[in-house]
Amino acid sequence: MSEPVLVALRGVSFAYEDGPAVLSDLDFEVREGRALALLGRNGSGKTTLMRLLSGGLRPRSGELTVEGRPVRYDRKGLTRLRTTVQLVVQDPDDQLFxxxxxxxVSFGPLNLGLPDDQVRIRVDEALAALGISALADRPTHLLSYGQRKRTAIAGAVAMRPRVLILDEPTAGLDPDGQERLLATLDGLRRSGTTVVMATHDVDLALRWADDAALLTPSGARTGPVAAMLARTDLLEQAGLRLPWGIAVTRLLRERGLLTDDAPGPRTPEELATLTGAAPPVPAEG
Known part of the structure; x- marks a missing residue:
């Protein structure tokens, strides 16, 4: 991959107080413009890794870099980091206050010391990007779960980060809410934001991401999403199953219905298009 590295962990190790090592001698890169899915079993260190990338935790050893420059954990260094990287946690109620x-949404820009007119511009842009401009004056305690998710993401977007890290952003959303959120993330990517998504959903990762990073006991393994999620050895180490789309692609190739160099279907709709069959109809009730 030739895209420049925006944020990286180099030889990083981390352990919580009086606990065993969560990550050891880890190398991890976020490349500009690449949608990256971060996958691994519970306890593999995904949350710790994301907090290290965003400056919420400091490595015990190794370093965090932004565009090749080591991050300093003083006020100036962390401010620079947080205008580059923003983390949105899984539960929006942990972030909204x-x-x-x-x-x-205005909290972050105000903390940067921006003038009021600039804060208003950022808030308006972030609300529009998440499709919640009509909710600007809505009390946060009256929001639906999906609206709270979008508000939490808007607060991060208002910081205009180059890298947006999302922890299980589709968890708890119904199918329509998931599709609307993915469309929103696509819009953010088109506007220049690099998005990292932690998820347990291998099917979602296959259809959405450019690259996948699998956290295994031997470290993080990163590469093009279709290739990584076809590695049954790595999937087993990471506690993950084979994605639906990979299994279907293998079957189609075995039966001569898909050439080796043709991309496989990532969704049932793509399979229907590929085979000329009618798309699946959702069950009622």
């Missing part, structure tokens, strides 16, 4: 949506 202001009385209204607009107030919550």
């Amino acid at each position: 202001a009385a209204s949506v607009a107030q919550d």
